[in-house]
Amino acid sequence: PKDPATISEVDGVVKFGEIKRGKREIYVYQEPAEEGVEPQLYEVPAGKHLRVHEGDRVRAGDRLTEGPVNPHDILLIKGPRAVQEYLLNEVQEVYRLQGVRISDKHIGVIVRQMLxxxxxxxxxxxxxxxxxxxxxxxxxxxxxxxxxxxxxxxxxxxxxxGITKASLTTQSFISAASFQETTRVLTDAAIRGAKDDLLGLKENIIIGHLIPAGSGIYRYAEIDIQPPAGYEAPPPRVEEPVPVPLAAAVLVGEEE
The missing domain is CATH 3.30.60 (Wheat Germ Agglutinin (Isolectin 2); domain 1)
Known part of the structure:
Protein backbone atom coordinates (compact mmCIF):
# COMPACT_ATOMS: atom_id res chain seq x y z
CA PRO A 1 0.00 0.00 0.00
CA LYS A 2 0.99 3.62 -0.52
CA ASP A 3 2.38 5.30 2.61
CA PRO A 4 1.88 2.29 4.93
CA ALA A 5 1.67 2.56 8.70
CA THR A 6 4.69 1.91 10.89
CA ILE A 7 4.05 -1.06 13.15
CA SER A 8 5.90 -2.27 16.22
CA GLU A 9 7.97 -5.42 15.88
CA VAL A 10 8.14 -6.12 19.63
CA ASP A 11 6.05 -5.88 22.79
CA GLY A 12 7.02 -2.95 24.96
CA VAL A 13 6.57 0.65 26.12
CA VAL A 14 6.66 3.67 23.79
CA LYS A 15 9.13 6.50 24.40
CA PHE A 16 9.50 9.52 22.12
CA GLY A 17 12.92 10.72 21.04
CA GLU A 18 14.12 13.80 19.20
CA ILE A 19 13.03 15.15 15.82
CA LYS A 20 15.97 15.09 13.42
CA ARG A 21 15.81 16.18 9.77
CA GLY A 22 12.04 16.00 9.68
CA LYS A 23 11.94 12.54 11.28
CA ARG A 24 10.53 11.76 14.72
CA GLU A 25 12.26 9.04 16.70
CA ILE A 26 10.02 6.50 18.44
CA TYR A 27 11.59 3.96 20.80
CA VAL A 28 9.87 0.79 21.94
CA TYR A 29 11.49 -0.63 25.10
CA GLN A 30 10.85 -4.34 25.50
CA GLU A 31 9.17 -5.59 28.67
CA PRO A 32 10.38 -7.33 30.66
CA ALA A 33 13.65 -5.55 29.95
CA GLU A 34 16.58 -7.80 29.14
CA GLU A 35 20.16 -6.85 29.83
CA GLY A 36 22.03 -5.84 26.71
CA VAL A 37 18.90 -5.56 24.53
CA GLU A 38 18.61 -2.19 22.82
CA PRO A 39 15.18 -0.57 22.34
CA GLN A 40 13.62 -0.82 18.90
CA LEU A 41 13.96 2.47 17.01
CA TYR A 42 11.45 3.70 14.43
CA GLU A 43 11.80 6.93 12.46
CA VAL A 44 8.57 8.39 11.09
CA PRO A 45 7.84 11.69 9.30
CA ALA A 46 7.35 14.47 11.84
CA GLY A 47 4.01 15.51 10.35
CA LYS A 48 2.50 12.04 10.35
CA HIS A 49 -0.33 11.42 12.80
CA LEU A 50 0.62 9.08 15.63
CA ARG A 51 -1.64 6.45 17.17
CA VAL A 52 0.38 6.15 20.39
CA HIS A 53 1.39 8.43 23.25
CA GLU A 54 4.37 8.55 25.56
CA GLY A 55 4.31 5.57 27.92
CA ASP A 56 1.73 3.54 25.98
CA ARG A 57 2.15 -0.21 25.97
CA VAL A 58 2.11 -1.81 22.54
CA ARG A 59 2.21 -5.36 21.28
CA ALA A 60 4.02 -6.73 18.26
CA GLY A 61 1.97 -5.85 15.18
CA ASP A 62 0.29 -2.74 16.67
CA ARG A 63 0.30 0.41 14.54
CA LEU A 64 2.41 3.33 15.74
CA THR A 65 1.21 5.72 13.01
CA GLU A 66 -1.93 6.14 10.92
CA GLY A 67 -2.18 4.46 7.56
CA PRO A 68 -2.90 1.10 5.95
CA VAL A 69 -0.96 -1.90 7.24
CA ASN A 70 1.37 -3.69 4.85
CA PRO A 71 0.37 -7.40 4.93
CA HIS A 72 4.01 -8.37 4.38
CA ASP A 73 4.88 -6.67 7.68
CA ILE A 74 2.18 -8.65 9.47
CA LEU A 75 3.51 -11.87 7.95
CA LEU A 76 7.05 -11.04 9.06
CA ILE A 77 6.11 -10.05 12.62
CA LYS A 78 3.08 -12.17 13.54
CA GLY A 79 3.16 -15.07 11.08
CA PRO A 80 0.86 -16.65 8.45
CA ARG A 81 -2.22 -17.07 10.66
CA ALA A 82 -2.30 -13.36 11.55
CA VAL A 83 -1.98 -12.19 7.94
CA GLN A 84 -4.71 -14.63 6.87
CA GLU A 85 -7.08 -13.19 9.48
CA TYR A 86 -6.14 -9.63 8.48
CA LEU A 87 -6.79 -10.19 4.77
CA LEU A 88 -10.05 -12.01 5.51
CA ASN A 89 -11.33 -9.22 7.75
CA GLU A 90 -10.31 -6.47 5.32
CA VAL A 91 -12.11 -8.10 2.39
CA GLN A 92 -15.17 -8.86 4.51
CA GLU A 93 -15.28 -5.22 5.65
CA VAL A 94 -15.75 -4.09 2.04
CA TYR A 95 -18.72 -6.42 1.62
CA ARG A 96 -20.22 -5.50 5.01
CA LEU A 97 -20.24 -1.80 4.09
CA GLN A 98 -22.38 -2.69 1.06
CA GLY A 99 -24.72 -4.83 3.15
CA VAL A 100 -23.55 -8.05 1.51
CA ARG A 101 -23.11 -11.20 3.58
CA ILE A 102 -20.60 -13.69 2.23
CA SER A 103 -19.21 -16.83 3.84
CA ASP A 104 -15.60 -16.71 5.03
CA LYS A 105 -14.78 -19.91 3.17
CA HIS A 106 -14.97 -18.24 -0.24
CA ILE A 107 -12.39 -15.62 0.71
CA GLY A 108 -10.36 -18.22 2.61
CA VAL A 109 -9.81 -20.22 -0.59
CA ILE A 110 -8.19 -17.17 -2.21
CA VAL A 111 -6.11 -16.26 0.84
CA ARG A 112 -4.85 -19.83 1.10
CA GLN A 113 -3.56 -19.68 -2.47
CA MET A 114 -1.77 -16.41 -1.71
CA LEU A 115 0.25 -18.26 0.94
CA GLY A 162 -0.60 -11.28 -4.92
CA ILE A 163 -3.57 -13.01 -6.50
CA THR A 164 -2.17 -12.53 -10.02
CA LYS A 165 1.26 -13.89 -9.11
CA ALA A 166 -0.31 -16.76 -7.16
CA SER A 167 -2.36 -17.77 -10.20
CA LEU A 168 0.72 -17.72 -12.47
CA THR A 169 2.90 -19.74 -10.09
CA THR A 170 0.48 -22.61 -9.56
CA GLN A 171 1.78 -26.15 -10.04
CA SER A 172 -0.45 -26.66 -13.07
CA PHE A 173 0.89 -24.94 -16.19
CA ILE A 174 -2.46 -25.53 -17.93
CA SER A 175 -4.24 -23.55 -15.23
CA ALA A 176 -1.59 -20.79 -15.30
CA ALA A 177 -1.65 -20.54 -19.10
CA SER A 178 -5.43 -20.09 -19.12
CA PHE A 179 -5.14 -17.03 -16.87
CA GLN A 180 -2.49 -14.59 -18.19
CA GLU A 181 0.82 -14.53 -20.08
CA THR A 182 -0.13 -17.68 -21.99
CA THR A 183 2.87 -17.61 -24.34
CA ARG A 184 5.41 -17.16 -21.54
CA VAL A 185 3.85 -19.85 -19.34
CA LEU A 186 3.69 -22.44 -22.13
CA THR A 187 7.22 -21.61 -23.34
CA ASP A 188 8.60 -21.98 -19.82
CA ALA A 189 6.73 -25.28 -19.34
CA ALA A 190 8.09 -26.62 -22.65
CA ILE A 191 11.68 -25.66 -21.78
CA ARG A 192 11.42 -27.35 -18.39
CA GLY A 193 9.63 -30.39 -19.79
CA ALA A 194 6.90 -29.80 -17.23
CA LYS A 195 4.26 -32.42 -16.50
CA ASP A 196 0.77 -31.49 -15.36
CA ASP A 197 -0.71 -34.06 -12.97
CA LEU A 198 -4.21 -32.54 -13.32
CA LEU A 199 -4.76 -32.33 -9.57
CA GLY A 200 -6.87 -29.18 -9.50
CA LEU A 201 -10.36 -28.28 -10.68
CA LYS A 202 -9.50 -25.71 -13.35
CA GLU A 203 -7.11 -27.83 -15.40
CA ASN A 204 -9.54 -30.78 -15.38
CA ILE A 205 -12.36 -28.55 -16.62
CA ILE A 206 -10.13 -27.28 -19.45
CA ILE A 207 -9.19 -30.83 -20.48
CA GLY A 208 -12.79 -32.02 -20.19
CA HIS A 209 -12.26 -34.50 -17.34
CA LEU A 210 -14.32 -35.03 -14.23
CA ILE A 211 -13.26 -32.60 -11.53
CA PRO A 212 -11.46 -34.24 -8.57
CA ALA A 213 -14.21 -33.38 -6.10
CA GLY A 214 -17.28 -35.11 -4.75
CA SER A 215 -17.97 -38.39 -6.53
CA GLY A 216 -15.24 -37.56 -9.06
CA ILE A 217 -12.43 -37.53 -6.49
CA TYR A 218 -9.56 -39.83 -7.43
CA ARG A 219 -9.62 -42.05 -4.37
CA TYR A 220 -13.20 -43.06 -5.16
CA ALA A 221 -12.38 -44.18 -8.72
CA GLU A 222 -11.37 -47.74 -7.80
CA ILE A 223 -13.94 -48.36 -5.06
CA ASP A 224 -16.14 -51.37 -5.80
CA ILE A 225 -19.51 -51.06 -4.07
CA GLN A 226 -20.85 -54.43 -2.90
CA PRO A 227 -24.55 -54.87 -2.05
CA PRO A 228 -25.38 -55.96 1.51
CA ALA A 229 -25.96 -59.64 2.28
CA GLY A 230 -29.41 -60.86 1.26
CA TYR A 231 -30.00 -57.96 -1.09
CA GLU A 232 -31.82 -58.86 -4.28
CA ALA A 233 -31.69 -56.46 -7.17
CA PRO A 234 -35.11 -55.59 -8.62
CA PRO A 235 -35.81 -57.00 -12.09
CA PRO A 236 -34.99 -54.63 -14.93
CA ARG A 237 -37.87 -52.55 -16.17
CA VAL A 238 -39.12 -53.37 -19.64
CA GLU A 239 -40.47 -50.39 -21.48
CA GLU A 240 -43.74 -51.31 -23.15
CA PRO A 241 -44.41 -49.74 -26.55
CA VAL A 242 -46.89 -46.89 -26.43
CA PRO A 243 -49.78 -47.51 -28.85
CA VAL A 244 -50.18 -44.79 -31.47
CA PRO A 245 -53.71 -44.01 -32.68
CA LEU A 246 -54.31 -44.94 -36.31
CA ALA A 247 -55.35 -41.40 -37.24
CA ALA A 248 -52.09 -39.96 -35.88
CA ALA A 249 -50.04 -42.56 -37.77
CA VAL A 250 -51.81 -41.70 -41.02
CA LEU A 251 -51.19 -37.96 -40.53
CA VAL A 252 -47.49 -38.55 -39.90
CA GLY A 253 -47.26 -40.65 -43.06
CA GLU A 254 -48.91 -37.92 -45.13
CA GLU A 255 -46.48 -35.27 -43.82
CA GLU A 256 -43.52 -37.40 -44.89
Whole structure:
Protein backbone atom coordinates (compact mmCIF):
# COMPACT_ATOMS: atom_id res chain seq x y z
CA PRO A 1 0.00 0.00 0.00
CA LYS A 2 0.99 3.62 -0.52
CA ASP A 3 2.38 5.30 2.61
CA PRO A 4 1.88 2.29 4.93
CA ALA A 5 1.67 2.56 8.70
CA THR A 6 4.69 1.91 10.89
CA ILE A 7 4.05 -1.06 13.15
CA SER A 8 5.90 -2.27 16.22
CA GLU A 9 7.97 -5.42 15.88
CA VAL A 10 8.14 -6.12 19.63
CA ASP A 11 6.05 -5.88 22.79
CA GLY A 12 7.02 -2.95 24.96
CA VAL A 13 6.57 0.65 26.12
CA VAL A 14 6.66 3.67 23.79
CA LYS A 15 9.13 6.50 24.40
CA PHE A 16 9.50 9.52 22.12
CA GLY A 17 12.92 10.72 21.04
CA GLU A 18 14.12 13.80 19.20
CA ILE A 19 13.03 15.15 15.82
CA LYS A 20 15.97 15.09 13.42
CA ARG A 21 15.81 16.18 9.77
CA GLY A 22 12.04 16.00 9.68
CA LYS A 23 11.94 12.54 11.28
CA ARG A 24 10.53 11.76 14.72
CA GLU A 25 12.26 9.04 16.70
CA ILE A 26 10.02 6.50 18.44
CA TYR A 27 11.59 3.96 20.80
CA VAL A 28 9.87 0.79 21.94
CA TYR A 29 11.49 -0.63 25.10
CA GLN A 30 10.85 -4.34 25.50
CA GLU A 31 9.17 -5.59 28.67
CA PRO A 32 10.38 -7.33 30.66
CA ALA A 33 13.65 -5.55 29.95
CA GLU A 34 16.58 -7.80 29.14
CA GLU A 35 20.16 -6.85 29.83
CA GLY A 36 22.03 -5.84 26.71
CA VAL A 37 18.90 -5.56 24.53
CA GLU A 38 18.61 -2.19 22.82
CA PRO A 39 15.18 -0.57 22.34
CA GLN A 40 13.62 -0.82 18.90
CA LEU A 41 13.96 2.47 17.01
CA TYR A 42 11.45 3.70 14.43
CA GLU A 43 11.80 6.93 12.46
CA VAL A 44 8.57 8.39 11.09
CA PRO A 45 7.84 11.69 9.30
CA ALA A 46 7.35 14.47 11.84
CA GLY A 47 4.01 15.51 10.35
CA LYS A 48 2.50 12.04 10.35
CA HIS A 49 -0.33 11.42 12.80
CA LEU A 50 0.62 9.08 15.63
CA ARG A 51 -1.64 6.45 17.17
CA VAL A 52 0.38 6.15 20.39
CA HIS A 53 1.39 8.43 23.25
CA GLU A 54 4.37 8.55 25.56
CA GLY A 55 4.31 5.57 27.92
CA ASP A 56 1.73 3.54 25.98
CA ARG A 57 2.15 -0.21 25.97
CA VAL A 58 2.11 -1.81 22.54
CA ARG A 59 2.21 -5.36 21.28
CA ALA A 60 4.02 -6.73 18.26
CA GLY A 61 1.97 -5.85 15.18
CA ASP A 62 0.29 -2.74 16.67
CA ARG A 63 0.30 0.41 14.54
CA LEU A 64 2.41 3.33 15.74
CA THR A 65 1.21 5.72 13.01
CA GLU A 66 -1.93 6.14 10.92
CA GLY A 67 -2.18 4.46 7.56
CA PRO A 68 -2.90 1.10 5.95
CA VAL A 69 -0.96 -1.90 7.24
CA ASN A 70 1.37 -3.69 4.85
CA PRO A 71 0.37 -7.40 4.93
CA HIS A 72 4.01 -8.37 4.38
CA ASP A 73 4.88 -6.67 7.68
CA ILE A 74 2.18 -8.65 9.47
CA LEU A 75 3.51 -11.87 7.95
CA LEU A 76 7.05 -11.04 9.06
CA ILE A 77 6.11 -10.05 12.62
CA LYS A 78 3.08 -12.17 13.54
CA GLY A 79 3.16 -15.07 11.08
CA PRO A 80 0.86 -16.65 8.45
CA ARG A 81 -2.22 -17.07 10.66
CA ALA A 82 -2.30 -13.36 11.55
CA VAL A 83 -1.98 -12.19 7.94
CA GLN A 84 -4.71 -14.63 6.87
CA GLU A 85 -7.08 -13.19 9.48
CA TYR A 86 -6.14 -9.63 8.48
CA LEU A 87 -6.79 -10.19 4.77
CA LEU A 88 -10.05 -12.01 5.51
CA ASN A 89 -11.33 -9.22 7.75
CA GLU A 90 -10.31 -6.47 5.32
CA VAL A 91 -12.11 -8.10 2.39
CA GLN A 92 -15.17 -8.86 4.51
CA GLU A 93 -15.28 -5.22 5.65
CA VAL A 94 -15.75 -4.09 2.04
CA TYR A 95 -18.72 -6.42 1.62
CA ARG A 96 -20.22 -5.50 5.01
CA LEU A 97 -20.24 -1.80 4.09
CA GLN A 98 -22.38 -2.69 1.06
CA GLY A 99 -24.72 -4.83 3.15
CA VAL A 100 -23.55 -8.05 1.51
CA ARG A 101 -23.11 -11.20 3.58
CA ILE A 102 -20.60 -13.69 2.23
CA SER A 103 -19.21 -16.83 3.84
CA ASP A 104 -15.60 -16.71 5.03
CA LYS A 105 -14.78 -19.91 3.17
CA HIS A 106 -14.97 -18.24 -0.24
CA ILE A 107 -12.39 -15.62 0.71
CA GLY A 108 -10.36 -18.22 2.61
CA VAL A 109 -9.81 -20.22 -0.59
CA ILE A 110 -8.19 -17.17 -2.21
CA VAL A 111 -6.11 -16.26 0.84
CA ARG A 112 -4.85 -19.83 1.10
CA GLN A 113 -3.56 -19.68 -2.47
CA MET A 114 -1.77 -16.41 -1.71
CA LEU A 115 0.25 -18.26 0.94
CA UNK A 116 0.90 -21.45 -1.03
CA UNK A 117 4.64 -20.76 -1.48
CA UNK A 118 7.60 -20.79 0.91
CA UNK A 119 11.16 -19.49 0.44
CA UNK A 120 13.95 -21.88 1.41
CA UNK A 121 16.29 -20.33 3.99
CA UNK A 122 18.31 -23.45 4.85
CA UNK A 123 18.35 -26.33 2.33
CA UNK A 124 19.70 -28.94 4.75
CA UNK A 125 20.13 -32.32 3.02
CA UNK A 126 17.33 -31.73 0.50
CA UNK A 127 17.69 -30.91 -3.20
CA UNK A 128 16.37 -27.38 -2.67
CA UNK A 129 18.52 -24.29 -3.17
CA UNK A 130 18.79 -21.43 -0.69
CA UNK A 131 16.40 -18.67 -1.74
CA UNK A 132 14.35 -20.99 -3.94
CA UNK A 133 10.58 -20.52 -3.86
CA UNK A 134 8.69 -23.82 -3.76
CA UNK A 135 5.16 -24.99 -3.12
CA UNK A 136 4.34 -25.44 0.56
CA UNK A 137 3.06 -29.00 0.12
CA UNK A 138 6.09 -29.98 -1.98
CA UNK A 139 8.37 -28.60 0.73
CA UNK A 140 6.52 -30.54 3.43
CA UNK A 141 6.63 -33.82 1.49
CA UNK A 142 10.35 -33.44 0.78
CA UNK A 143 11.09 -32.76 4.46
CA UNK A 144 9.06 -35.83 5.47
CA UNK A 145 11.11 -37.94 3.07
CA UNK A 146 14.39 -36.53 4.40
CA UNK A 147 13.40 -37.04 8.05
CA UNK A 148 12.60 -40.70 7.40
CA UNK A 149 16.22 -41.08 6.30
CA UNK A 150 17.39 -39.40 9.54
CA UNK A 151 18.88 -36.53 7.52
CA UNK A 152 18.75 -32.79 8.11
CA UNK A 153 15.48 -31.22 6.90
CA UNK A 154 15.23 -27.86 5.16
CA UNK A 155 13.98 -24.63 6.72
CA UNK A 156 11.81 -22.05 4.98
CA UNK A 157 9.83 -18.88 5.53
CA UNK A 158 6.30 -18.22 4.21
CA UNK A 159 5.85 -15.96 1.17
CA UNK A 160 2.80 -13.79 0.52
CA UNK A 161 1.91 -13.51 -3.18
CA GLY A 162 -0.60 -11.28 -4.92
CA ILE A 163 -3.57 -13.01 -6.50
CA THR A 164 -2.17 -12.53 -10.02
CA LYS A 165 1.26 -13.89 -9.11
CA ALA A 166 -0.31 -16.76 -7.16
CA SER A 167 -2.36 -17.77 -10.20
CA LEU A 168 0.72 -17.72 -12.47
CA THR A 169 2.90 -19.74 -10.09
CA THR A 170 0.48 -22.61 -9.56
CA GLN A 171 1.78 -26.15 -10.04
CA SER A 172 -0.45 -26.66 -13.07
CA PHE A 173 0.89 -24.94 -16.19
CA ILE A 174 -2.46 -25.53 -17.93
CA SER A 175 -4.24 -23.55 -15.23
CA ALA A 176 -1.59 -20.79 -15.30
CA ALA A 177 -1.65 -20.54 -19.10
CA SER A 178 -5.43 -20.09 -19.12
CA PHE A 179 -5.14 -17.03 -16.87
CA GLN A 180 -2.49 -14.59 -18.19
CA GLU A 181 0.82 -14.53 -20.08
CA THR A 182 -0.13 -17.68 -21.99
CA THR A 183 2.87 -17.61 -24.34
CA ARG A 184 5.41 -17.16 -21.54
CA VAL A 185 3.85 -19.85 -19.34
CA LEU A 186 3.69 -22.44 -22.13
CA THR A 187 7.22 -21.61 -23.34
CA ASP A 188 8.60 -21.98 -19.82
CA ALA A 189 6.73 -25.28 -19.34
CA ALA A 190 8.09 -26.62 -22.65
CA ILE A 191 11.68 -25.66 -21.78
CA ARG A 192 11.42 -27.35 -18.39
CA GLY A 193 9.63 -30.39 -19.79
CA ALA A 194 6.90 -29.80 -17.23
CA LYS A 195 4.26 -32.42 -16.50
CA ASP A 196 0.77 -31.49 -15.36
CA ASP A 197 -0.71 -34.06 -12.97
CA LEU A 198 -4.21 -32.54 -13.32
CA LEU A 199 -4.76 -32.33 -9.57
CA GLY A 200 -6.87 -29.18 -9.50
CA LEU A 201 -10.36 -28.28 -10.68
CA LYS A 202 -9.50 -25.71 -13.35
CA GLU A 203 -7.11 -27.83 -15.40
CA ASN A 204 -9.54 -30.78 -15.38
CA ILE A 205 -12.36 -28.55 -16.62
CA ILE A 206 -10.13 -27.28 -19.45
CA ILE A 207 -9.19 -30.83 -20.48
CA GLY A 208 -12.79 -32.02 -20.19
CA HIS A 209 -12.26 -34.50 -17.34
CA LEU A 210 -14.32 -35.03 -14.23
CA ILE A 211 -13.26 -32.60 -11.53
CA PRO A 212 -11.46 -34.24 -8.57
CA ALA A 213 -14.21 -33.38 -6.10
CA GLY A 214 -17.28 -35.11 -4.75
CA SER A 215 -17.97 -38.39 -6.53
CA GLY A 216 -15.24 -37.56 -9.06
CA ILE A 217 -12.43 -37.53 -6.49
CA TYR A 218 -9.56 -39.83 -7.43
CA ARG A 219 -9.62 -42.05 -4.37
CA TYR A 220 -13.20 -43.06 -5.16
CA ALA A 221 -12.38 -44.18 -8.72
CA GLU A 222 -11.37 -47.74 -7.80
CA ILE A 223 -13.94 -48.36 -5.06
CA ASP A 224 -16.14 -51.37 -5.80
CA ILE A 225 -19.51 -51.06 -4.07
CA GLN A 226 -20.85 -54.43 -2.90
CA PRO A 227 -24.55 -54.87 -2.05
CA PRO A 228 -25.38 -55.96 1.51
CA ALA A 229 -25.96 -59.64 2.28
CA GLY A 230 -29.41 -60.86 1.26
CA TYR A 231 -30.00 -57.96 -1.09
CA GLU A 232 -31.82 -58.86 -4.28
CA ALA A 233 -31.69 -56.46 -7.17
CA PRO A 234 -35.11 -55.59 -8.62
CA PRO A 235 -35.81 -57.00 -12.09
CA PRO A 236 -34.99 -54.63 -14.93
CA ARG A 237 -37.87 -52.55 -16.17
CA VAL A 238 -39.12 -53.37 -19.64
CA GLU A 239 -40.47 -50.39 -21.48
CA GLU A 240 -43.74 -51.31 -23.15
CA PRO A 241 -44.41 -49.74 -26.55
CA VAL A 242 -46.89 -46.89 -26.43
CA PRO A 243 -49.78 -47.51 -28.85
CA VAL A 244 -50.18 -44.79 -31.47
CA PRO A 245 -53.71 -44.01 -32.68
CA LEU A 246 -54.31 -44.94 -36.31
CA ALA A 247 -55.35 -41.40 -37.24
CA ALA A 248 -52.09 -39.96 -35.88
CA ALA A 249 -50.04 -42.56 -37.77
CA VAL A 250 -51.81 -41.70 -41.02
CA LEU A 251 -51.19 -37.96 -40.53
CA VAL A 252 -47.49 -38.55 -39.90
CA GLY A 253 -47.26 -40.65 -43.06
CA GLU A 254 -48.91 -37.92 -45.13
CA GLU A 255 -46.48 -35.27 -43.82
CA GLU A 256 -43.52 -37.40 -44.89
Missing amino acids: QKVRVTEPGDTDFLEGETVDRLTFRDENDRIQKRKSKPAAAEPVLL
